[in-house]
Amino acid sequence: MSSSDDDTPLVKGRPNGVKSEAYISKNIDRAMDKEDPSNGHVEPGVSIRMGPVEEMDVDTPALPNGHTNGKRKSRGSTTNGKTYKEASSSSDDDKPLSKRRRTSPAANSAQDSDSEPSDEPLAHRSRPAVKKPPKATAAQMGESSDSDTPLGVKLVKEKEKIEKAAEKEAEAIRRDEKKAPTIKRKPKKVESDTDDDIPLAKKKKPTAKATNGVKAESDSETPLKRKASAKKAKVKADPATPAKKGKGKVKKEETDQDREAEAEEEEYRWWEDPTKGDGTKKWTTLEHNGVIFPPEYEPLPSHVKMLYDGVPVSLHEDAEEIAGFYGGMLNSAHNVENPTFNKNFFEDFQKMLAKTGHATDKNGNKVKIQKFAKCDFKPIFDYLEAERLKKKALPAAEKKALKAAKDEAEKDYMFCIWDGRKQKVGNFRVEPPGLFRGRGEHPKTGRVKNRVLPEQITINIGKEAKVPEPPAGHRWKEVKHDQEGTWLAMWQENINNAYKYVMLAANSDVKGQSDHKKFEKARELKEHIDRIRKDYQKDLKSSIMADRQRATAVYLIDQFALRAGNEKGEDEADTVGCCSLKYEHVTLRPPNTVIFDFLGKDSIRFYDEVEVDHQVFKNLKLFKKEPKSTxxxxxxxxxxxxxxxxxxxxxxxxxxxxxxxxNASWTMARLLREMTSKGTIPEKVKDYNDANRKVAILCNHKRTVAAGHAGQIEKMEEKIKGLRYQQWRIKQMMLDLDSKLKKKRGAEFFERDEDMDDEWVKEHQAALVEEQRQKITKKFEKDNEKRVSEGEKEMKNKELEERLEVADELEKKFKKENKTGKVEAEGKGATVEKMEANLDKLTQRIETMKVQMADKDNNKEVALGTSKINYIDPRLTVVFSKKFNVPIERFFSKTLREKFDWAIKSVDEDWEF
Incomplete structure (x- = not known):
């Protein structure tokens, strides 16, 4: 099995660098052991570093990568339900204009097309001051900060405990399987699913045989033949939604309403059918209406021109559209202040200018646009921004009508008929043209995404179904009937030459089965994890270099959640994983600390300091041995x-x-098994998040702190402060009702908190008055819109003025309180007892908000969403929800509840991973 032959070729796409010796002699091993006399097996440490970056004191060898603070965004190949405007607009669109950057690139950069910014990958650039993230606090792990045990030691012990439990579990499963009566099975056909890790740009065009990656296995949906506890995992049928078999293909004469009623009446509980998805054939009949194309480009009004060297210029429609892409993004500093983004955009812009005859001035004279610094897209930005605000300011009735028209135009594309069942389509809109942004330090950021034409699109549909009509004057590239494919349409985009697929929605049966299979595969690993770990520990000392490298890689993947990585082409982003790590990506600090610094998935910087087994440290030192270098x-x-x-x-x-x-699911399962959650719903949610946070840290699911986090925490603190101010006013009202209370309760009880000085009080009161005015105004506008829609006359502004008198009275009341220092009791039949009850309610609200704020602050540097959605079996979240009586809505949004519908309905509180 070993690839130990000295003639093992280097991987295609990798540089032809220095190659390790095929065998490791005992002399080399002994010599390295002498260099590190402490060598021996130790439990791997836990990475507890994340978040912002600080200066680093390791000086040799030099760490190569600059830092990127780009937060990973949710992945999606198409617009995923957004409008074309939203899909191509900046993520900063909702920022107030006062907080946006200056919008003329010429004013912000002296760079022009002659001073080309470096296109060099991060790993090869001269590095800035390298920094490292701070260690996670005890609070971030849901632990008390007064513990005498260091957090690192505590986590290592917890990880060791979890791994020992996994070993015992694996042995128990195999022991039970031996006792169980043997059942003859057909041998499974093993097929690698590594294609899922391969970038789309490297994947082959789908064919009838290899469209979907892994083929489904032929054995049961529950691969673990588990003892008596397996009975607990059996589905408890929901009486409201009894399991029934489907009726096959829907008759053509049935209406959409008929189909929806039938779907509600006969829910298809596919997770209870172990035979579903056994073969490679994914569907028998498939009908759909194709895809929706973005609207054609609408030229700018004649008075809106790009400026070149201060002079308005006219552009061909195609070039003007590209200028509009950039102009519409001027409020996105992250993009337009990125030299690579600007360089790539300007190169593509110039190509289109050359193709369309360049620009012309008002007299029709040709103007060659040669320097980026002389381009001013501000007039385009101003126009597009005004249009956006105009659209935002439309009355609710108009917005509703526009949405209704959009929904009507899209309704035929939102669903397909898959084996006779109505299934929602996930991304039926073709991506609009625009500027590619990418994630992290993507080298192609700023390139122009071309408009996708019908001639580029392949349709996948049933042989008997009607093929959707392409737009007038166009034709489809190809029509296929690939029953092994779960895609409905596909095309190749021009940036990375990646294939984009129209797939079913996340809550469809097919997608649900894919998720289910993924987590069942992880459950199956429980049976083998101990053997795998014993074997790689043994091979860490193998004399065959290939075996030792493989064992070291598996160790790093298992213990520190490194991705395996894939080989890249020359024109792809310089991202790496474990198998493609280079010399400069790993720094060794004796006795056993390894520092990783490289661009990982989506060009996001992966930085980590970890303590490893001494043998692993020794191996990495060997793998980096001279003459190897950068x-x-x-x-x-x-x-x-x-x-x-x-x-x-x-x-x-x-x-x-x-x-x-x-690792994520098993860790969460162990934590839940030992958990006892009590208190209020927010406190229980915090307990769950604390467990999720441990999983995220133990499994290295980290993120950079969001730019707006501090502001969000500040707002929550201000809300709590406002509630405390309300409490103070209520206490003053109690004194107004009974002045003797001051002596009974003590003067301190009625004092205003020190942080609420007179200046703050006046600002807060003004904010409360303004908030009430806005509420009254919005209610007035909404009532007027309703009257108009019902054919009644609009109310006059006099009515609004009368309603606003309430806010004026509040303002006068605050002024009087500030002058006299007394607060009069409010409400009919006010009593001290009622005031006490109101105080208690406010206290409860404050405590709830404090719990939520602490939870939010603790989560700022840990990617809980990544763990919860992608790596922790959703059935474990359902178990917590049912076991501790917390609504599942507190953990899963509506979209996620639809996606994980199978998990919510398939387990009870006794289910075990």
Whole structure:
């Protein structure tokens, strides 16, 4: 099995650097052991670093990468339900104009097309001052900060405990399987699913045989033949939604309402059908209406011109559209202040200018646009911004009418008929043209995304179904009947030459089955994890270099959640994973600390300091041994495909990425098993988030602190302060009702908190008055719109003025209180007892908000969403919800409840991962 042959070729796409020796002699091993006399097995440490970056004191070897503070965004190949305007607009669109950057690139940059910014990958650039994230606090782990045990030690012990439990569980499962009566099975066909890790740009065009990556296995949906506890995992049928078999294909004469009624009446509980999804054929009949194209470009009004060197110029429609892409993004500093973004945009813009005859001035004279710094897109930005605000200011009735018209135009594309069942389509809109942004330090950021034409689109549909009509004057590239494919349409985009697919929605049966299979695969790993860990610990000392490299890689993937990584082409982003780590991505600090610094998935910087087994530290030192240097591969005798092929020997379909799902789910399962959550709903939610946070840190799911986090915390603090001010006013009202209370309760009880000085009080009172005015005004406008829609006359402004008198009275009341220092009791039949009850309610609200604020602050540097949605089995969240009586809505949004409908309906509180 070993790829130990000295002639092992270097992986295609990798630089032809220095290659490690095929075998490690005992002399080399002994010599390295002498250099590190403490060598021996130790439990791996836990990375507890995340968040903002600080100066780093490690000086050799130099860490290569600059830092990127880009927060990872949710992934999506198409607009995912947004309007074309939203899909192509900046993420900063909702920022007040006063807080946006200056919008003339010429005023912000002296750069022009002659001074080309570096296109060099981060790993090869001269580095700025390298920094490291601070350690996570005890509070971020949901622990008390007064513990005598250091957090790092505590986490290591917890991780060791969890791994020992996993070993016992695996042994128990195999022991139970031996006792169970043997059932003859057909041998499984092992097929690697490494294609899922391959960038879209590297994937082959889908064919009838290999469209979907992994083929479904033929055995039961529940691979673990578990003892008596398996009965607990069995589905409890929801009496409101009894399980029934589907009726097959929907008759053509049935209406949409008939189909919807039938879907509600006969819910298809596919997770109870272990035979579904066994073969490679994904559907028998498939009908759909194709895709929706973005609207054609509407030229700018004649008075709106781009300026070049201060002179308005006219552009061909195609070039003007590209100028509009950039002009519409001037409020997005993250993009338009990025030299790579500007360089790429201007190159593509100039190509279109050359193709369309350049620009002309008001006299029709040709103007060659040669320098980016002389371009001013501000007039375009101002026009587009005014249009956006105009649209935002439309009356609610008009917005509703526009939305209704949009929904009407899209309704035929939102659903397909898949094997006779109505299924929602996820992304039926073709991506509009625009500027590619990418994530992190993507080298192609700023490139122009071309408009996708019908001639580029392949349709996948049933043979008997009617093929959707392409737009007038166009034709489809191809029509396929690929029953092994779960895609409805596909095309190739021009930036990374990646294939984009129209798929079913996240809450569809097909998508749900895919998620279900993914987590069942992770559950199956429980049975083998102990053998895998024992084997790689043994191979860490192998004399065969390929085996030792593979064992080290599996160790890093298992213990520190590194992605396996794939080989990149020359024109792709310089991102790496474990198998493609280079010399400069790893820094070794004796006795056993390893520092990783590289661009990971989506060009997001991965920075981590971890303590590793001494043998692993020694191996990495060996893999970096001279004459290796910058640019050389560390795991030069290992590829992702070879690694996954090795793993599949333990378990069919096992790949490196399954470890992330297994480790997160198994860790959460162990934490939930030992958890006792009490108190209010917010307190229970915090308990869940504390457990989720531990999983995220133990499994290295980290993120940079969001730019708006401090502001959000400040707003929450201000709200709490406002509630405390309300409490103070109520106490003053109590004194107004009974002045003797001051002596009974003590003067301190009635004093105003020190942080609420007179200046703050006046500002807060003014804000309360303004808030009431806005509420009254909005209610007046809404009532008027309703009257108009019902054919009644609008109310006059006099009515609004009368309603606003309430706010005026409040303002007068505050002024009087500030002058006299007394607060008169409010409300009919006011009593001290009622005031006490109001105080208690406010106290409860304050405590709830404090819990929520602490939870939010603790989550700022931990990607809880990544863990909860992608790696923790959603059934574990459902178990917590049912076990501790917390509404599932507190954990899953409406979209996620639809996505994980199978999990919500398939388990009870006794289910175990």
């Amino acid at each position: 640019g050389d591969e560390i795991f030069d005798r290992l590829t992702t495909s070879a690694l996954n092929k090795h793993l599949s020997n333990y378990m069919p379909g096992l790949t490196a990425k399954v470890f992330r799902t297994y």
